[in-house]
Amino acid sequence: MGERFDNVFVTPQGYKAFLATGTWPDKTMFIMEVRWSASKGSINKVGHYQEGLVGMEAHVKDESRFPGKWEFFGFSSTAQTGKPQGAKSSCQTCHATNGAVDNTFVQFYPTLLPVAKAKGTLKPGVVN
Numbered sequence: 001m002g003e004r005f006d007n008v009f010v011t012p013q014g015y016k017a018f019l020a021t022g023t024w025p026d027k028t029m030f031i032m033e034v035r036w037s038a039s040k041g042s043i044n045k046v047g048h049y050q051e052g053l054v055g056m057e058a059h060v061k062d063e064s065r066f067p068g069k070w071e072f073f074g075f076s077s078t079a080q081t082g083k084p085q086g087a088k089s090s091c092q093t094c095h096a097t098n099g100a101v102d103n104t105f106v107q108f109y110p111t112l113l114p115v116a117k118a119k120g121t122l123k124p125g126v127v128n
């Protein structure tokens with residue numbers, strides 16, 4: 001088992017609203033793509049680069065559909081549809097406890113962290 005890379009994608013409307021407000025509007029959807037990493041291939045001698053897909057995860061904000069506003073979906077590397085993980089899932093617990101802004105890990109998104117700081121939307125205590 002090697003190290004992995006995570007690529008996080010978000011709906012453009014959600015991203016634009018975050019830049020303006022420092023938080024996520026209703027109907028924001030994230031996809032996180034998890035990939036294997038490799039090193040010492042072709043001309044890349046010291047860095048790490050991405051390889052095959054490990055899996056995908058989704059995080060969706062739909063205030064009228066989900067009691068906790070957000071729901072998580074997990075996908076295997078070949079699945080076309082994801083399974084809702086439920087309000088008591090480990091996904092909900094970890095994100096709600098440790099996510100810096102509205103159940104999301106903005107502390108690890110370096111282009112968005114300064115926005116949340118400027119707008120005052122960071123959860124106290126999760127970012128040094």
Ligand code: HEC
Nearest residue numbers: 006030031032057058059072073074090091094104105108
């Ligand atoms: C132990 C804590 C933990 C658990 C449990 C967890 N995550 Fe996460 N998740 C993270 C962290 C940390 C990130 C930030 C991205 C990174 O570090 O790669 C993240 C990011 C994400 C993102 C990107 C959007 C966001 O909310 O920041 C999605 C989508 C996601 N996780 C889905 C899931 C799903 C689905 C599950 C359950 C099957 C899950 N996560 C369980 C810690 C967790």
